[in-house]
Amino acid sequence: MNSQKIISTQKKSPKSLQKTLGIGLTIGMTLLWMFALAGAVYVSQNKLNELFDSALAETAQRIMPLAVVEIINREDLTQAQQVMAFKAHNEPLVYIVRNNLGQILLQSHNADPAIFNQTLLKGFNSSATHRFYGVSAVQDTLHIEVAEPLTQRRDAIIEMAVTLLWPLVFLIPFCFIGSWAFVHYSLRHVLAYRDEIESRGSSDLSLIKTESLPAEIFTISESVNRLLDRLRRALESERSFTANSAHELRTPIATALAQIQRLQQEVSAGPTQDRMIKLESTIRGLSNLSEKLMQLAKAEGGGLLSNEPCDLISLLKLIINDAQRSHPEKVIILALPQNKEYRSAIDPDAFAILIRNLLDNAIKHGAIQNRAIQNRVIKHTEKDQPIEISFSANGLLTIVNDASVIPAEILTQLRQRFVRSNVSAQGMGLGLAIADAIVSGTGATMTFNSPAAGRVDGFEVSVDFSTIN
Template structure:
């Protein structure tokens, strides 16, 4: 899929191209006018020259002793002669010619008016009742050269105008779209949990209604999500007390019941109530993760938080967890300590529940704030791996669970602007499951 072209680039290139085409069109039009005017000026020069030379030629020929003999007009100094002429009688005999004239380029019979050959423009005039004729020839290359120089004079500024226009247009468009670019940056840098209105001043009239619509949509989405989170949290909270009371009654009933089907049925009910209590706890954690408040005001040292959480897990469950900490004393990040505890608890629960029973869970933290939780066990298929962070999605294991642990972890990770990656098999192994969370490492 082709990446979209930015409005700034489109306007810059479009305006520059349009200006260039307009300049070229104006140049061509001006060149045609200049060429027409040049032709008129050159024709007028031919006519004026003929009318000035012809009386002098008549006088010169009349005063000769042998008027019918051809005569070359001498030049005062050597120079390139653009205009050459012949003075002939009515029979075409040459009576006078300029020093550089070539009779072959003239008409065989003298005439009056303008004529054009392949290479020359000619003008003829007559005197003494059309007994003497003068024809002046001018090379068309001279006219073409003058027209070409005029065209170059019009085109040369365009070479400097194109980059200047491109730079000027780009700067003008960038300044004009400054508020739009600020609006885009505000959208790009906004986290997944931030649904507050986006306020950017002086948006263009075409973009302002769109910004209002986006803010209205964000407000509706925020209210919907808040209602959903409130319902989830309240429901889970309200269920805790009756669930605890019911669980206590079932436990007492199971102890008082005689051996047999009644005690087995009570045990099944107790297990179902425990699962429901765990689900209620997960729903409360999910509501907290989605409700914000995941970032602390000051950077938090992850090393003591991680060590305390693992030590507490050891004391409460007795399950084996191998902890590896970095050599440096402190690793700081912006995550809230309670949110970090919920995140770590869900990752360790997931690793213990679905990992190999006879292998420990490895928990490590690097000096670059990379948290890794690795458990042994069969590799998870790629199709299942890609969906494990969705709500109520579980792997292929037979272990019981709600399918919310990794979803809660993913929500917390997104809320603190971190990244989470799943890998199975684990890195450098042929089996196992690995969860990596890269926090933003901050100075202490």
């Protein structure tokens, strides 16, 4: 259950602090702006209502005396009259003057009596569409009601709200980009710290620079450095122990081998000599193991890259010539690019160890050699396939040899120490582990194919040196 939880959290890609802060600050700023806008609209609406109301009342009180004079001067007091407009104009305020019986005596030219209150009300009141102010005069015999459409007030508020909303269109991207850039600037030392860790090879355990890191990260980086230091010391002591023990074993193994060979000459053919041959082969195996352990200690230590790039093609030719001399029975075909030179930062010793292990495998595990070992004679048959080695102009080395197909699930495990597929040949299962340590320590990549590309069987190993920086 717990492990499942851990796996599911590991799968989630981590969130960027820069993005989270950018989005968070932008949302915060937008909400703040909206709250401020709502407050401004609320206060302005109250103030506007007050102003509009006072203008409405003022208008009613100004018109009333004029209307009274006009009505009293008429011959027929009950005759309704409409005030003529001097010229066509929009009339936001309309009014009607009625007597105490509700008869209309005077009305502005745009006034529609249907919108007014049917009863004669005094002071302020509102309908769904209009705001009214009513006032009476001449002992309540005349009543004026001024109406103002509510849409005017609404339009004014909406216009104000829209004017205040507009800046948000520019503020949102500005705030996001601004906070993103500011956070990026503030985190520059943290990002440099991340890049330094990211650009390291897996074998680089040196301390990471912690100057200029912010206080929040500083303690973490110091703990990481302490951990790296402990790890480096532990690995170094493990490697030096392996290398020293392998080195110390060399002399006694060589002495034992020499003694056995001398004894073999002294003993006549028979079961004792057979046992001595077996003993010699075991001691040789031991010698190979100590040699491989030394190689592994070097491959897993530092120093796999050199400051001076060297030509891999001339090195490759030297190693192949050497292997050909030791195994004259093998046919090795080498295909090289036109330019005949490929410079790389890989350490020449590390390159030699890598190629020797791969070539040793091709010679040892190739189908021809297996048949020869089984038959106890080394000979070429028509079925014999040569070892094909090619090095392309862009740094891709491929070694193909004859072999029976290795199942895919074993193929993926061959890089691990002591994993072997062909147990008929002598070996410990360390060659590919050494090759893998060199390849990953230098930044190169290595792939295996079985069957080899374009064939029904065989084994193909490819190393891409172009990825080494």
